[in-house]
Amino acid sequence: MPRAPKQTITEVQILEISQxxxxxxxxxxxxxxxxxxxxxxxxxxxxxxxxxNAAEKAATVKHDxxxxxxxxxxxxxxxxxxxxxxxxxxxxxxxxKTAALDIPGATKAEMGRRVWVPGTxxxxxxxxxxxxxxxxxxxxxxxxxxxxxxxxxxxCAHVKMHFVxxxxxxxxITSLFAAGGLLCGxxxxxxEKGSGSFGQFRLCDAADADFRKIIREGGRAAQDEALKACSxxxxxxxxxxxxxxxxxxxxxxxxxxxxxxxSSVGDAPRPSxxxxxxxxxxxxxxxxxxxxxxxx
Numbered sequence: 001m002p003r004a005p006k007q008t009i010t011e012v013q014i015l016e017i018s019q020x021x022x023x024x025x026x027x028x029x030x031x032x033x034x035x036x037x038x039x040x041x042x043x044x045x046x047x048x049x050x051x052x053n054a055a056e057k058a059a060t061v062k063h064d065x066x067x068x069x070x071x072x073x074x075x076x077x078x079x080x081x082x083x084x085x086x087x088x089x090x091x092x093x094x095x096x097k098t099a100a101l102d103i104p105g106a107t108k109a110e111m112g113r114r115v116w117v118p119g120t121x122x123x124x125x126x127x128x129x130x131x132x133x134x135x136x137x138x139x140x141x142x143x144x145x146x147x148x149x150x151x152x153x154x155x156c157a158h159v160k161m162h163f164v165x166x167x168x169x170x171x172x173i174t175s176l177f178a179a180g181g182l183l184c185g186x187x188x189x190x191x192e193k194g195s196g197s198f199g200q201f202r203l204c205d206a207a208d209a210d211f212r213k214i215i216r217e218g219g220r221a222a223q224d225e226a227l228k229a230c231s232x233x234x235x236x237x238x239x240x241x242x243x244x245x246x247x248x249x250x251x252x253x254x255x256x257x258x259x260x261x262x263s264s265v266g267d268a269p270r271p272s273x274x275x276x277x278x279x280x281x282x283x284x285x286x287x288x289x290x291x292x293x294x295x296x
Contacts, residue, residue, distance in 0.1 A: 015166075017164050017165065017166070017167065018164075018165055019162055019163070019164065019165070020162065020163050020164075020165040020168070020169075020170065021160065021161070021162055021163075022160075022161050022163070022170045022173050022174070023158065023159070023160045023161075024158070024159045024160075024161070024174075024177060024203055025156065025157075025158060025159075025203070025204050025205065025206045025208070025211055026156060026157050026159055026181065026201045026202065026203055026204065027155075027156040027201060027202060027204045027208065027210055027211050027214065028126070028152070028154065028155040028156065028199070028200070028201045029181075029200045029201055029202050030185065030191075030197055030198050030199060030200040030201075031151050031152060031153045031155075031198055031199075032087075032124070032126070032151065032152045032155045032186065032187045032198065032199050033131065033149050033150075033151050033187045033188035033189055033190075033198050033199065034072050034073045034074060034085070034087070034128070034149060034150045034151070034152070034187060034188070035072050035147075035149050035187070035188040036071065036072050036073060036074045038068065038071040038072070039071065040071075061248065063146060063148065063244075065130065065132060065148040065240075065241060065244060066130070066230050068147075068148040068149075069130040069131075069148050069149070069150055069227075069230055070150075070227055070230075072148065072149040072150045073085055073128055073150040073227065074086045074087055074088065074121060075227075076123075076220075079220065081123060081220065082123060082125075082219055082220060083123040083124060083125055083218075083219055083220050083223060084220045084223040084224055084227065085123070085124040085125075085126065085128065085150075085152070085223050086121035086122065086123055086124055087121060087122055087124050087157065087186060087187070088120065088121055089116075089117035089118070089119055089120055089121055089122055090117070091186045091187070092117050092122060092159055092186060093112075093115060093116060093117050093161075094180075094184065094186075095177065095180025095181060095183075095184040095185070095186065096111050096115050096161075096173070096176045096177055096180055097111050097112050098180055098183060098184040098192055099176045099177070099179040099180035099183055099184060100176060102179070102183055103175070103176060103179055105172070106172065106176070110167075111168075111176065113164075114163055114164040114167055114168045115161060115162070115163045115164075115168060115173065116161070116162050116163075117159065117160065117161055117162075118160060118162055122157050122158065122159055123157060123158065124152065124155055124156075124157050125155060125156050125157065125214050125215050125218040125219060126152035126153070126154055126155030126156065126214055126218040126223075127152065127153075127154070127217070127218050127222050127223060127226045128150040128151065128152050128223060128226050128227060129150070129151055129152075129153065129226065129231050129232065129233040130148065130150070130151075130230045130231065130232050130233060130237060130241070131148070131149050131150065131151035131232075131233040131234070131237055132146055132147070132148050132232075132236070132237040132240045132241070133146070133147060133149075133236075133237075134146060134147075135147045146240065149188060150227075151198075151233050152218075153233075154210075154214050154218065155214065155218070156204075156210075156211050156214045156215065156218075158206075159177075161173055161177070174203070177203065178202070178203050181200060181201040181202055181203065182200060182202075185197070185198065185199030185200040185201065186199040186201070187199035
C-alpha cells in the first residue's frame with residue numbers, strides 16, 4: 001500500500017503597514033497659472049448647448065476677460081480660510097507620480113497607490129493677476145483663441161502628504177516631491193507638458209524669508225483685492241484689454257453686461273492708456289448720437 005505524501009505547513013507572513021505623514025513648505029520658482037473650469041462651461045456640459053448662427057454670434061461678445069479671469073481661479077467660499085486661492089490636491093500628488101517616471105526606484109502606479117494628499121484642495125498664498133495669451137484649440141484645425149486666466153507670480157503653499165509605510169519612507173517622498181517640483185510643476189502650461197515651464201516650485205523651510213513674505217503679503221485680503229482690481233500681468237495683456245474695453249464701448253454693447261474694469265499696472269494705481277481709450281470711445285459714441293461724426 002503506497003504511503004500518503006507528507007504534508008507541509010507553510011506559514012503566511014503579512015507585512016504590517018501603517019500610515020505616515022510628512023509636511024512640506026513649497027515656494028514657486030515660476031509663476032502659477034490657474035485654469036478652473038467656469039460655471040458656464042460646466043452648465044453647458046450638464047445641460048448641453050446650442051450652436052449660435054452668424055447673426056447671434058455677431059450680436060454677442062465672444063469673451064469677457066474680467067469674468068473669465070475671476071472664474072479661472074480655484075477659490076474658497078466664505079472667510080474661514082487664510083487664503084482665497086486654493087489648488088486641487090490631486091495636482092500635487094501628480095508631481096510625485098510624474099517624478100517616479102524619471103527617478104529610478106519606484107513606478108508611477110506604485111506611488112499613485114501609496115501616496116496621497118488629504119483633502120480636496122490646499123491653500124495657496126500669492127497675489128493673482130489677469131493673464132491673456134494665445135492658445136490652440138483641441139480640434140483638428142488647431143484653431144487659435146485668446147484665453148484669460150489668473151496667474152500668480154510669487155506663490156507658496158503648505159502641503160501635507162500621507163503615505164503607506166514601510167513601503168514608502170519620508171526620504172523617498174521628499175526626494176520625489178523635490179524632483180516633481182523641477183520636472184513637473186503644477187497648473188497650466190507646466191513643465192511636465194514640455195512646451196511651457198510654469199508652475200515649478202522648490203521645497204523650503206517654513207522660516208524661509210521669501211516664504212514668510214508671501215504668507216504675510218499674499219493672504220486672503222490681498223487676493224480679494226487683486227481679484228477685484230484685475231491688474232494685467234504683462235504689456236501684451238494690457239494692450240489686449242485696452243482694445244477690448246474700447247471696442248466694447250464703440251459697439252455699444254453695454255446690454256451684453258460684460259465686466260468693464262479699467263486696469264492699472266505696477267504696485268500703485270496710475271492713469272493707464274486703457275482708461276484713456278475708454279474715455280475716447282465714449283466721446284466718439286456721443287458724437288455719433290449727436291450726428292456730428294467721430295473724430296478722426
